[in-house]
Amino acid sequence: MSVRPALPSTDSAGLGRGRALAFVAPALVLIGIFLVFPALWSIYIGLTDYTLTGPSSVNPQLVGTGNITGALSDPLFGNSLWLTLLFVFGSAMIGQNVLGFTLAWSLRGARRWLRRLVEGLVLLAWILPSTVVAYLWVAVLDRDGGTLNALLNTPGTAWLVQYPMASLIVFNLWRGTAFSMLLYSSALNVVPPSQLETARMVGAGRFSTLKDVVFPHIRGHVLTNTLLITLWTANDFTPFLLTSGGPDHRSETLPVFIYQQALGSGALGYASAISFLLLLVNLVIALVYLRLLRRRG
Template sequence: MTKQSTISRAEGWRRRGPLLPALIFTIVVTQVPFAFTLYYSTQSWNLVRPGSREFIGLRNYLYVFRDSQFREVALNTVILIAGTVLISAVLGLAVALLLNRTFRGRGVVRTLVITPFLITPVAGALLWKTAMFDPVFGLVNFVLQPLGLGDVEWVSQFPLASVMANLIWRWTPFMMLLILAGLQSMPTDVLEAGRVDGAGPITLFRELTLPHLRRFIELGVVLGAIYLINTFGAVYMMTQGGPGVESANLPFYIYQRAFLGFDIGQAAAMGVITVVATILISTLALRLLFKTFTATREAA
C-alpha cells in the first residue's frame, strides 16, 4: 500500500510540474499586489506629504463613502457598463441575425463589422472625439445637419453618452460574434421540425431561436461587463472624466486620486470597493462559464 501511494504521489508531481510555473507566476503577479492594496487601504498615505503615513483602520472607506464624487463616479460606472452592454447586446443580436444568412461577401462584411473591436481602444476613442463628434468638422453633425441638429457639442454637452457611443461601437461586434456563434450552433433539424409543425418565422425565432441564444446572450452580457469594468482609455482620451467627474468611471477616478492626487490610501480603498462590487458579477460569470463549458463538453 505504501509503495502504491508513493508511486501515485510521484505521478501527482509529474502531472503538477507543468502547471506550477504558470500558477506561481499568476499568484505572484496578481494576488500579492492585491494583498498590498488591502494593506494600503488601511493607511493614511499621501505621496505629496512624505512621512505622513500611518495606520488608520477602515477610516479610508468611511471617507470614500462620504465622498459625493465617488458616489457619482460609481453611478457613472454602472450606467456606462449597463448601458453599453445592453445596447450592444440588442444591436449585436440584430447584426448577428443579418450575418447568419448566406449572401455574397458575408465573410467580408463580418470582417468589416469586427474591426471596431480590434482597433486600439485609444485610437478608437480619439477617432470618435475628433472625426465623429467634433462640433464643427465632425461627421455626426454633418450627417445631422439636414435635420437641424448640426451644432451639438457632443463631447462637452453629453460626455458620458459620447463615451458610451464609442464603447457601443466597440462592443457591438463582440456581442455579435458571441451571438453569431450561438446562431451557428443552432441545430437546423429543430427549426425544420418547427416549420413542419406549422410555425411561422416570427414564432420560430421567439420559441426556438431566442431560447437557444439565451445562454450566449447572457454570457456576452456578463463577459462584456467584466471587460468593461476596466474601461479607461476611452474616458482618458475623450473627456478626461470631465467636466468635473461627470463622465469619470471608477478606474479613471482611482487613477486620478492615486496618480494626480497622490492619495494612495483612499485610492486603494476605492480599488477594494470596486473589487467587492465586481465579485458579484464575477460569481455570476463564473457560474455561466462553467455551465456553458460543461454543456459543450457533454454535447461533444
C-alpha cells in the same frame, strides 16, 4: 480481516507529486508575483493614508476601513458608481447584447461576401488600439469640424461636452459589439435547422421563433456573453481618452475616478480602497452569473 489497497503514489498521468509540482511551480510563481502580491499590496495600501507625495508617502499610517467609509459617503464616488452602472447597462448589457445578436442573426443567411464584409468592419472597430479609436471619435464628435456635425448640419454642437455619457455609451457600443456578434454567430450554429424549419412551416412569427426555438438553445451563451462584457465594460478606462471624466464629473466612471484620485489628487490609499470596492462589485456580478449558469446546467 480485509486489507485496504494502497493508494497510488502518482497522479493519473503517472508523473508523481514531485514532478507534477515541478511542472506547475513556474506558473504558480508568476501568478504569485504578478497577480497575488499586487492584489494583496493594493489591499494593504487601501488600509493606509498613503499618498503620492508628502509625509504620508514616506511613512503611511494605518486608517483601517476609514478610506472605505469615506468613499461610501463621498458624493463623487456615488456619482461615479451611478455613471458606471449606466455605462455598463446601456452600452454592454443592453446595447452590445442586442446589436451583437441582431447582426449575428441577420447575417446568418446573408451572402458570403456580404457577411465577411460586415464582420470585417465590425471587427476592425474592436481590434484597433484604444488611442487610435479615441482619436477618431474625437474627430467625429468635434464641435468645430466634426464629421457628425457636418452630416447632421448641426454646427457648433459639442457632443462630448453637452452629451458626454450618451457619447461614451454609443462609442462603447460601436467598439465592443464585435465580441458579442462573434459569440452569437457561433452559438446560433447549435440551433437545430429542423426546428427552425418546423417553426417556419407552422407559421410562427420571428419573435415566437426566437423566444421558443432559438433562445432556449443559446441561453447559456447569452449569460456567458453578458458576464464577460459586463466585467470588461465596468473596468474599461477608454472613456478617459475621450472626456477625462468631464465636464464637471459628468462622465467620470469608476476606473477614471480611481485614476483621478490616485494620480490627480495623489491619494493612493483612497484610490486603492475604491479599487477594492470595484473588485468586490466584480466578484458579486461574477457569482450571480455563475449561479445562473449553474442553474441553467
